[in-house]
Amino acid sequence: MAAVANPSVLKTMPYKPSGYHRLASVMSQDANIAIFRRFQELNMLRLLSLQAEIFDLQGHFQFQCQSDDSSNDPLEVQYSRYFLELRKSGKSASGHQWQMLTELGIKLDEYMQQLSSIESPRKSQLAVLRDWLQDSKGGSCFQMGREARLWDGNLEKDFVTLRANDGENDIFTVWITKLIVGIFRRCCGCGGRVVDEESQLLSYDDSILNTASTIIATVMSSVLPVVTILVLYAVKNTVKRICITIGFTAVFAAFLAIFSTARRIEIFAATATFAAVEVVFIGSALSS
Template identity: 35%
Template sequence: MSTPDGYAKLARLMGAEPETALFRRFGSLTMINLLRLQAELQDLEQQLEEAREEDTKISDGIRNKYVHDFRLMRDEAEEGDSIQHDLLLDIGRKLEEYHTALDKALRISSATVPTRREIKFLQTWLKRPSMGNNFLNSPEDAIWSDENVNDLISVRASGSDDDVFTSFLNGSLLSLYHRIWGERHGRNQSGLLGTNIRRYNDSHIFKLSKIISTTLSSLLPTLAILVLFFVKRMLLRIGLVIVFTAIFSFTLSVTTEARKVDIFSATAAFAAVEVVFVGSTAANNTA
């Protein structure tokens, strides 16, 4: 079997490595298409209102009855005497096109946004002679260029553990690790990814993020109690309660995808435990 080249090689890469499957959503074109359909519907709506007003002004005949009888409107349309009916048919077709385009735009707007690292890798892959070999010609070479990076979406599903901390761990921290250690000691890839490439398993990164998050969640409450036990001055204790509570809520926000109400409830419970501990130890010291 011959080695694929050009778009065939790129397609095989995207099929094997979903994080490289980045596509333009053509946001501005999507919006201009929606604006066009919206303008046409607005015009049709105005035409319908004018036709309805004109028909209701007729004192004799049957056109002034259209407002009460769609069947009569349809029957008269077969005789070529119902502008309202023809406009309603045009509006129905245009509405279907508009709502289809709107639904697609909503799905695209909620699609996964690629990371800067994923975009950079694909750009590098396209340019390197041993990989994409810069096969794209104008104007297609602008698809993955820097000017369109904000218009790209990824076909990969967004991770369930894609919180701020995991994103940092899988982004800047991973890049730093790669420069310091992974680039020198990693195993080189071959084939579609090319040589001098190190591939990191996302599941390992998510697992590490989970371990760190759960460890912090168990350490913070016990560490706070330990520190408060050795502090005797009440004013300093209250200050430490404020600090530990703020650290706890910040940690929850960064390392989890918990909702605001859940973070608020957990923080309130944590603060209550601290207050009870401070109050009980203060009473014992007084006694």
């Protein structure tokens, strides 16, 4: 028989979680790496099964509705026109239509829950979790058997995260965020909140990173028109100025389309405003 530890002795000993217990503690302190398997292929199979089942139930339900509509019973004829009578029929043995509708509702609820949109983690979030699991001072590859491959895979869309991705998620913002985190680590030593003492896993406040990236993006977008005017001022030839204007406007529009999540109408409005500033300068230079 296995020996049972004395509860009074356990109370005096500091508890150091290990394995899944330690991983759960880390995830609870940093929701960015609270990442779980979506089991997408199995979910797709389940959805296909539900879809087929709902489709079959729909056929039987429609047949029952037609049967009730053509019935000689005056109550059954009212089922398709009066939901109150349809609900009342559920208490009787002849309420097949209501029973089928109820069963359809249960299956549809399950089907729609499966289809509900859950965000996928960013590559950086998944990378942090994988690094911690393999770190000798972190998870130290504690998982065994098939479970050791739970967070493997090249498709980030196969995973879901409980942490919503706040702020912009465009290429520029992701790059700026990596740059800021790198500066924090090199210049400040840490700059984040320690969520695992032994491995020194750090969690950075998303609001601070988003604010910093917004400031940098705003300053760059504010400086770009001034730089354009400076270039146009240095060039005295009007034809060359017009060509430079076309080039800067195209680059500005391309940067907005690639490095932001702005809609087309927003990109068009911003580009038109930018081009208007350039045209006004060229017009004023010609008149002078």
